[in-house]
Amino acid sequence: MKLDIIYKDNKILVFNTRRNDHQPEDSYGGINICHYVGDSPEHVAWSRQQLCSELGIKADALIVPRQTHSINVKVIDHLPVEDLENIDAVVTRLQSVAIGVSTADCVPVLLADEKAGVIAASHAGWRGAVGGIVQHTVATMTDLGASPADMKAWLGPCICQSCFEVGEEVANQFPEEFIDRSGAKPHVDLPAYVISTLTQCGLQRTNITPPQGCTRCNPDTYFSARRLGIASGRIFSALIHV
Numbered sequence: 001m002k003l004d005i006i007y008k009d010n011k012i013l014v015f016n017t018r019r020n021d022h023q024p025e026d027s028y029g030g031i032n033i034c035h036y037v038g039d040s041p042e043h044v045a046w047s048r049q050q051l052c053s054e055l056g057i058k059a060d061a062l063i064v065p066r067q068t069h070s071i072n073v074k075v076i077d078h079l080p081v082e083d084l085e086n087i088d089a090v091v092t093r094l095q096s097v098a099i100g101v102s103t104a105d106c107v108p109v110l111l112a113d114e115k116a117g118v119i120a121a122s123h124a125g126w127r128g129a130v131g132g133i134v135q136h137t138v139a140t141m142t143d144l145g146a147s148p149a150d151m152k153a154w155l156g157p158c159i160c161q162s163c164f165e166v167g168e169e170v171a172n173q174f175p176e177e178f179i180d181r182s183g184a185k186p187h188v189d190l191p192a193y194v195i196s197t198l199t200q201c202g203l204q205r206t207n208i209t210p211p212q213g214c215t216r217c218n219p220d221t222y223f224s225a226r227r228l229g230i231a232s233g234r235i236f237s238a239l240i241h242v
Contacts, residue, residue, distance in 0.1 A: 001031055001050045006154045006209070008242075011114045016156045016237040017051065018221055032223070032233030034102040036066050039233060055098055055240060063090055063099045064236070069127040073120075073140045089122035089137040093144060100238025104225040105164075105215050107194045108156035108237030109134060113146035119239050124194050126166075130173045134194060138201040148202030153209065156237030157222045160214035161189035 007014040022029025028039040033047045052062055060080040065087035074084065076092040076099060084090075090099045099121045101108050106125035112118070122128075122137040138148055161180060164187055171179050171186035178196075180187040191211050199205050215224040215235070223233040 001054055003054065004157075004212070006110070006156065006212070006237075007152075009114075011241065012112050012119060012239055013055075013242050014110050014112070014154050014239040016108070016235050018235075019223065019233070024220075027223075027228045027232035030233065031236075033062070033064060033236050034234035035064065037102075037234055038231045051098075051236070057096055057098060057240070061097045063092075063097060064102065065090055065123075067102060067123045069123075069125050069131075071128060071131045071133045071136050073122075073133075073136050075140060075144070088128055088133050089120060089140070091118065091120040091137065091140045091144065093117050093119075095241040098238050098240040100236050102234035102236055103156065103158065103215075104223040104228070104232060104234045105159040107158040107191055107211070108235070109137070109194060109198075110154045110156065110237060110239045111137065111141060112152050112239060113141060113150045114152070115150050116141075116144070116146040117241070118144045118146040119241065121238055124190075126170060126173065126188065126190060129190060129194055129197065134197045135201055138198070138203075149204065151203050152207045153198050153203055154239075155191055155194060155209065155211040157213045157215050157218075157235055158191055158211050159216050159224070159226065160211075161187050161192070163214055163216040163226065164188050164190055 003015045019030030065084040073089040101123040109122040111120040178189045178193045215222040
């Protein structure tokens with residue numbers, strides 16, 4: 001299978017899955033490891049086996065939380081993990097464990113303090129972003145010995161401002177600097193808001209890598225709920241101590 005390698009050095013690998021081979025009409029086609037979006041258990045299991053084989057890890061070392069747009073963060077300090085329900089960010093110091101989040105337009109936020117050996121993956125949809133999921137994730141990493149000044153962050157594929165049309169009830173949750181009101185409806189720049197939040201948490205702007213692609217603009221490469229509907233697959237954006 002083909003992964004998008006976002007970053008790699010001798011300590012960590014940061015990546016996201018791609019749809020890979022699929023039929024255009026199949027909203028779950030390609031690689032989908034997310035188990036709670038209506039895909040068949042057989043296809044999810046096959047997709048996970050493909051990813052674990054690519055990464056060279058055991059099945060229980062692939063950490064896939066069931067996200068609910070909460071601000072709940074879980075520390076993974078042993079395997080196997082018993083409960084990943086209602087979790088929107090995961091943090092670990094373990095090696096050879098892939099932690100990630102499943103998205104189809106929301107912003108995946110991948111973080112690492114290589115000096116402290118702490119990594120994290122956070123799911124920042126608009127609700128989680130304004131609710132504080134990024135701040136909670138950085139704070140949890142700090143509790144484990146990481147320093148925001150030493151952290152690097154990578155934003156995975158997500159919806160761009162041009163595609164993220166919202167109602168006023170959503171736009172009003174954001175500062176005006178992240179809203180484009182030039183059209184009939186407002187458009188929110190969610191990735192820019194997340195980047196701003198990270199800098200407010202103490203990360204250096206030069207250590208934050210913006211997303212490399214829009215999910216809705218590239219349906220052949222990425223799953224997009226805005227393009228395919230909620231009943232569709234998800235991208236898995238993750239990182240692993242290598």
